[in-house]
Each structure stands twice: as C-alpha cells, then as structure tokens.
Amino acid sequence: MAGFQPIKSVEDSVIKPQNGQMHILNPHIATMEEDVLYHIALGNKSHDLKEMFKDVKFVCFGGSPSRMKKFAEFMVEELNYKLPAGQTLCNIAHGSDRYVLYKVGPVISVSHGMGMPSLSIIFHEIMKLLHHAGSSDVTFFRIGTSGGLGVEPGSVVITDEAVDGILRPYMEVATLGMMLQYPASSDKTVSHDLLNMSKDNDHFKTLLGKTMCTQDFYEGQARLDGAFCDYSKDDKMSFLKRVYERGVRNIEMESLCFSAYCHRAGIKSAVICVTLLDRLHGDQISTPHDVMEEWQNRPQIIVSRYIKQKLSIS
C-alpha cells in the first residue's frame, strides 16, 4: 500500500534493566499525570502501588481465572503464607471483570485470557504496575495448557523456543502502518533451571521443546474439528509431522508474545505448559475433567519448586 513501510525488525528496543529495576521504555508514561491500569482497575494515583507491590519477585500468568486462583491458593500452602487474620485471598483486580490478579507474598498470580491480543493487554499493565511499584529482579512465568506433539498426554513441556504458525521465531505487530517484528528469544537459563526442578520420581514427564504459538485454536493448529476446514486429514498429518521433525513438542496460543515481550523488557522468564492430548492422535479434548485438573497442577508444581528454591524455602 502506498506510503506504508512493509516490515521492520525491532531488536534495538530491548531494555537492559539497571540494578534489576523494572524499567519501561515508553517515555510518555513519565509525563502523564495519572496512569490508569484500566483492565485491572488499578492506577498509580488511585492506589499506593509501591505499598501494594514493591516486594513482588515472581509473576505467574495463565489463561483461566479459576486456574490462577487455584495457583494462588496452592502458593499460600507452599510458601506457608499467613493471610491476615480473618481474611481470605482476594482478587485485587475485582473492579474489572477482564482478568483476575492475586498476590501471595512475593508472587503474583494473574490470568491472561486466550490468545496473544488478550495476553498483550495484561502484560503491558503488569509491566507498568511493577514499574510504578519500583519492583526489581522479577521473573515471569506462563503456566498453561497446550496440545502435545508426539509426547504422552499429561507431559509438561518447557519452551526452548517459541515460533509462530509458520515456524518463525518472532512476533509480528502492525504498528503505525508498519509490520514490526519482535524476536521471541527465550531465556534459556530459567528454562533449564525449571527443567532441573523435575524429579525422577515425578509421575509425569517434563521436557524441553519448541512451542508453536498460533493465532487460532482450530485451523491455526491444523484441527479437523473446527467449523471450517479446507484441508484433508493427510494434509493435517503431514504438517504436524513436519513441525514435529523441526523440534516442536507442543502448540498453544500465547508463548510467542510472552517470550517476545519478556525479551524486549529484559525480564527473565519461562513458558511451561502441560499437554492435554497428543495432536498426532486426535483433535478433540475429551479427557475427564478430574484428570485434566490434576494435569493442570503439574506445571504449577514445577514452578512452585523453582520459586521455593529461589526463596530458600524447603
């Protein structure tokens, strides 16, 4: 289109954190009288964000609000966290019905909804929240679910590299009429440390692999069970086998944006997802609810071991 630049790669905007402080690269924020974090109903004038969040060291994101509430409850037990007398865990973002946000000592548990646009919004607001709070040395996790590729259902995949639906390791965002490309380089240190948190006697497998992040659950993930489908079962299988051969072990819908933003912000991070089925054997997720609930705890267990080790809690 006339007057539009097609593609630009954005590597130089990566933030190098100073003294571990959470810095944001947007110069406009400092000039604003007030910063309203609309989707979590918080703000730097309406709330004392320093008092509320300065001690945060870990932010755990996951798609579903109820899963992230359960994760917060799990962290209360794991960290032996004492809630103030007579109080239960409260959803700090209760003034908005878009996301839920819980805080258990130095751990935030926050939902991100489904897909990259939804994750992107909450990521911006959490970054700004931690910036206003003056938090430092914070590690981010995405704790999710996914479709596995050639791995036993219920296995946990830690993302080695996030790639898009055509296996490119960057996220494209249309900005001011340009297509900007942000590398989704993942932090190998945290991923490997997480892998070391798995134990020989765990009743599930934990492995490293590439994660394919798609814009869509159905055609984007080569399913045959969507409302539309213009390809054959053979086309589907040859695509899935091809991506398996290129190292992809699971498929989900947020890792690319999550990894690209963490890289851009200079934040240590990892993506860890349980696999709900093996996509080489089917499309429908029909595992009984109680089994799936137990599977969804698995990445939480690994992340909680990591957090406890960092906090020197045995």
Ligand SMILES: O=P(O)(O)O[C@H]1O[C@H](CO)[C@@H](O)[C@H]1O
């Ligand atoms: O289990 P969560 O973290 O919600 O994520 C996965 O589940 C959703 C699809 O069912 C997508 O958002 C996918 O990424």
Ligand SMILES: O=c1cc[nH]c(=O)[nH]1
């Ligand atoms: O197959 C699956 C399962 C969970 N989430 C996905 O995005 N795909």
